[in-house]
Amino acid sequence: xxxxxxxxxxxxxxxxxxxxxxxxxxxxxxxxxxxxxxxxxxxxxxxxxxxxxxxxxx
Amino acid sequence: xxxxxxxxxxxxxxxxxxxxxxxxxxxxxxxxxxxxxxxxxxxxxxxxxxxxxxxxxxxxxxxxxxxxxxxxxxxxxxxxxxxxxxxxxxxxxxxxxxxxxxxxxxxxxxxxxxxxxxxxxxxxxxxxxxxxxxxxxxxxxxxxxxxxxxxxxxxxxxxxxxxxxxxxxxxxxxxxxxxxxxxxxxxxxxxxxxxxxxxxxxxxxxxxxxxxxxxxxxxxxxxxxxxxxxxxxxxxxxxxxxxxxxxxxxxxxxxxxxxxxxxxxxxxxxxxxxxxxxxxxxxxxxxxxxxxxxxxxxxxxxxxxxxxxxxxxxxxxxxxxxxxxxxxxxxxxxxxxxxxxxxxxxxxxxxxxxxxxxxxxxxxxxxxxxxxxxxxxxxxxxxxxxxxxxxxxxxxxxxxxxxxxxxxxxxxx
Numbered sequence: 001x002x003x004x005x006x007x008x009x010x011x012x013x014x015x016x017x018x019x020x021x022x023x024x025x026x027x028x029x030x031x032x033x034x035x036x037x038x039x040x041x042x043x044x045x046x047x048x049x050x051x052x053x054x055x056x057x058x
Numbered sequence: 059x060x061x062x063x064x065x066x067x068x069x070x071x072x073x074x075x076x077x078x079x080x081x082x083x084x085x086x087x088x089x090x091x092x093x094x095x096x097x098x099x100x101x102x103x104x105x106x107x108x109x110x111x112x113x114x115x116x117x118x119x120x121x122x123x124x125x126x127x128x129x130x131x132x133x134x135x136x137x138x139x140x141x142x143x144x145x146x147x148x149x150x151x152x153x154x155x156x157x158x159x160x161x162x163x164x165x166x167x168x169x170x171x172x173x174x175x176x177x178x179x180x181x182x183x184x185x186x187x188x189x190x191x192x193x194x195x196x197x198x199x200x201x202x203x204x205x206x207x208x209x210x211x212x213x214x215x216x217x218x219x220x221x222x223x224x225x226x227x228x229x230x231x232x233x234x235x236x237x238x239x240x241x242x243x244x245x246x247x248x249x250x251x252x253x254x255x256x257x258x259x260x261x262x263x264x265x266x267x268x269x270x271x272x273x274x275x276x277x278x279x280x281x282x283x284x285x286x287x288x289x290x291x292x293x294x295x296x297x298x299x300x301x302x303x304x305x306x307x308x309x310x311x312x313x314x315x316x317x318x319x320x321x322x323x324x325x326x327x328x329x330x331x332x333x334x335x336x337x338x339x340x341x342x343x344x345x346x347x348x349x350x351x352x353x354x355x356x357x358x359x360x361x362x363x364x365x366x367x368x369x370x371x372x373x374x375x376x377x378x379x380x381x382x383x384x385x386x387x388x389x390x391x392x393x394x395x396x397x398x399x400x401x402x403x404x405x406x407x408x409x410x411x412x413x414x415x416x417x418x419x420x421x422x423x424x425x426x427x428x429x430x431x432x433x434x435x436x437x438x439x440x441x442x443x444x445x446x447x448x449x450x451x452x453x454x455x456x457x458x459x460x461x462x463x464x465x466x467x468x469x470x471x
Contacts, residue, residue, distance in 0.1 A: 008326075008329050009466045009469065010323055010328060010462050010463060010465075010466040011463055011466035011467045012466075013328050013329070014340065014344070014459070014463055017337070017340055017341060017344055017346070018344035018345070018346065020346070021341045021344055021345075021346020021347060021348070
């Protein structure tokens, strides 16, 4: 489980989101999972990528 | 003081080529494209009788569980294409470990790439089940919990008893085992105004990585089939016409999601879990993409559902038999079923909905929304109300995120 980075600010978070989603390019159908009240196995592992991107940036 | 440019580069943007192309036709999957498959492994069987459950409003299936032969027949029709499989119900854990192990063997022998997840109500999760879901092929776990006890009070068993404490125990077990999970919280009328309580409660679990707030946009919902304590309560909440007492309007959901977004930022929960629809809005505004079908042009017909009796339908949020694609006995490939269905009236209806998005001010971020919700709202003559709610949702989140971004960057300097 990842430690929470209490120093991370929201701007860093947004930068990391933009980097991660930009790196991935067009969304693969394999990543499409959720609609309304059906499925929640959306790409929550993406949070790790976002936090990794922030670590690299800092 | 100079402020860095916003990463939300698509804010207030004009229509893009992508949108115009997508809006002309719903994209049809190619043979090698991945497909999301909702496996109704326990059919509509569930130990809960949530007041707002849509699964119980569908025609009942004669077969209670998907058996290995039905699953094998279905996977044969998939021809080795990549599959994103979600074990679903009803409550999928009602299948029991013995039956599940047989299905797992079938899945293990699939020749193509598989990604596996489960959506469970969390009341039946045990250490043994968790061991099983952690074995190969590993299964991602998502739990349905509407937040704190008050917000969760529509999630009851057949005796109309609250399920909250049982789910809590499972979540703590998952936390102890270090299992990261996603959570879906249906935002019902009881949730409105409780965004802080809901987020604070869910943030108390260190292993929740994604929280999806799902609007409960029921309208003209059919009444339940069974007559138990819970269904008697459901009858009192739903006349079958108009908006049931548990439902919210698109605008109410937008207001809730905006308030939740502010709290998520203010409390620093963005460090702990992703929040949807906020994350999807931000991803689209940043020029990237999201896997959430309500904010992606990849939606129908990239989602199919296998029912225990062998019927194959579109996304499980659609009614049957309207969205039925075929049956495992048909011996047509899944690709042929999809292509054939896309020429039929049901998908023509979906396409006409998406065509209305062209020229909309938020089309690049909204990307068509939930087609199931739009079909329902359109049938009630409320299609414009749905789209207006989406605009409010996106504008609200966009503004909150932008203000927080500007503030954050000023502090940084």
